[in-house]
Amino acid sequence: GAGVSQSPSNKVTEKGKDVELRCDPISGHTALYWYRQSLGQGLEFLIYFQGNSAPDKSGLPSDRFSAERTGGSVSTLTIQRTQQEDSAVYLCASSRNSGKLFFGSGTQLSVL
Amino acid sequence: GQQLNQSPQSMFIQEGEDVSMNCTSSSIFNTWLWYKQDPGEGPVLLIALYKAGELTSNGRLTAQFGITRKDSFLNISASIPSDVGIYFCAGLAAGGTSYGKLTFGQGTILTVHP
Numbered sequence A: 001g002a003g004v005s006q007s008p009s010n011k012v013t014e015k016g017k018d019v020e021l022r023c024d025p026i027s028g029h030t031a032l033y034w035y036r037q038s039l040g041q042g043l044e045f046l047i048y049f050q051g052n053s054a055p056d057k058s059g060l061p062s063d064r065f066s067a068e069r070t071g072g073s074v075s076t077l078t079i080q081r082t083q084q085e086d087s088a089v090y091l092c093a094s095s096r097n098s099g100k101l102f103f104g105s106g107t108q109l110s111v112l
Numbered sequence B: 001g002q003q004l005n006q007s008p009q010s011m012f013i014q015e016g017e018d019v020s021m022n023c024t025s026s027s028i029f030n031t032w033l034w035y036k037q038d039p040g041e042g043p044v045l046l047i048a049l050y051k052a053g054e055l056t057s058n059g060r061l062t063a064q065f066g067i068t069r070k071d072s073f074l075n076i077s078a079s080i081p082s083d084v085g086i087y088f089c090a091g092l093a094a095g096g097t098s099y100g101k102l103t104f105g106q107g108t109i110l111t112v113h114p
Helices: none
Strands: A005-007 A012-015 A017-022 A031-037 A045-050 A063-068 A075-079 A088-095 A108-112 B002-005 B011-015 B018-025 B029-037 B044-049 B053-058 B061-065 B073-078 B086-091 B107-112
Touching: A005 A088, A012 A017, A017 A088, A017 A108, A031 A075, A045 A063, A045 A075, A063 B073, B002 B086, B011 B018, B018 B086, B029 B061, B029 B073, B044 B053, B044 B061, B044 B073, B073 B086
Parallel strands: A012 A108, B011 B107
Antiparallel strands: A005 A017, A017 A075, A031 A045, A031 A088, A063 A075, A088 A108, B002 B018, B018 B073, B029 B044, B029 B086, B053 B061, B061 B073, B086 B107
């Protein structure tokens, strides 16, 4: 597609369950980012992938969070044993490493 | 880590008025970007600035990279109802060799009354 695609657009889960969020970046973009946005807040950096380099995981809030990027394209953000405070919009973005990020529409995660 | 202070937090204006918002940082940035986020969507890039003192326009929007490299402002002239949304500044700290991660401001919520 022409833009960054994220799925699902909405996810409701029960506390303690694992969830997987998917991101399809723009073709040819070498950099991929995950951000989290809580209600009424700014964007919180989670993790950054650039080409074949080791990802920058410095923003992951706990070891329940992990992400991988397969084949330098699609990325999956996994949250294990979800907690209510994990409820937020999870945004993925990609770029050509120019600093100009293109965002997807996000996944709204609700943990009951 | 770096923090950006964005102000104002919210603005309520009449259609046709001009708007100004700004971001300041405690450290030097080598790139400033301004994004707009509509409800239910991800942020969309409005303007990117790469040099201190740079002044760039995009239609009714004008942004400047402060000469101290620690601030940036965004102006919107002759506001219209579709300008409603959340505006975010974002910056990349100086000294890095890659674009790594952006630091975002907390956002300015803009409401435009017809």
